[in-house]
Amino acid sequence: MANLKRAHSRFTKTPVLGWNEAGSVWVDTGLRGRLQVYDRFITERDFGQRKRILTIAGKPDLPAYNVVKLEGSESAYLIESSVEDMSGAEVYATTLALHEAAFAVQICRKTTVESQSGIKRVAGEQVIATTWVDISRYTAEVSAEFKATNFTVYTVYFPRGTPLDTDSYVRRLDNGEILDINEVFQALDIPAARCQRRG
């Protein structure tokens, strides 16, 4: 078994960096992987240009890293799922599905204060997380009130463990657009949301 892992590790040479959110820095995870090509659909709309397969020897400590990148590359990836390759009772390799996350965003929600009357008023904004996501246009939705008005609806894929609900919204850091979250669902191991662009 050890031979299988050792043999596998001869082909996994690419250093994997993990995003340390607390320090806002990329850190060496100590993991080494091998990148594969993936050419299937990854969402209802997208081909596999934004999805890669990374094989790693052994069984890495994945929960510590929800966003990774490969040393020398500018692309950040979400770890969308992991599959163990086993022989006997031992994991000799792990196959990760990586989903490219090209957009830096803040995930925010409004904060409220309660008045003596019991009515809650918006008092400010709380940034829940600053991270990377994938944004994929889903459709245009016709306004129920104004027939000539269409809203752009996106599907946004978030890192594992991101706390999301329909009271949160996403602020893109590249252009300042705000996407209101209308629905939250699970896509393999990562949370995803249907979002409507504000304005």
Next chain:
Amino acid sequence: MANDFPLMLKSTIDKMVNDKMTALLDKYPTLQWAEVDDMAHTDEVFKSDEPALLWQFGALTPRPRAPMYDFEFAVGAKTTQDPGNYTLIALLSEIREVFAAGIDVQIFDYTLEATDPVSQVKRGYLMVASNEIESQKFDKQSGIRYAIVQGKVVSYGS
């Protein structure tokens, strides 16, 4: 009338409904509330199948002239899956009791934050003259019934 008197009046009504809802939580643990002109919150409450207290600030008219006014607002309840509308009528009776004909209420500024000291400055005086139940309404699966509360209010000025 001070410019903020309608807000003081409304915050007093808000507080009375909120106090009643809090008092009813033992009996109705999932009870919600919605000021029906707060569109976003009302939408959320109406999508739920839990019971709710409702209210809506209506009219405030100088008569015969300021600082005396006629007022009108609605209080009510919403329920779903409520055979015979018994819960609906029970909740309506509870909230009507807060604004029963003949009661009088001092108006204060309850817009302050919950952690602030309570204002001791009286801003006006409200007296309920009538409280009448209206016919039932519906929103999809929800039954809704309001009572219209009318009376006189006096502003003490700023």
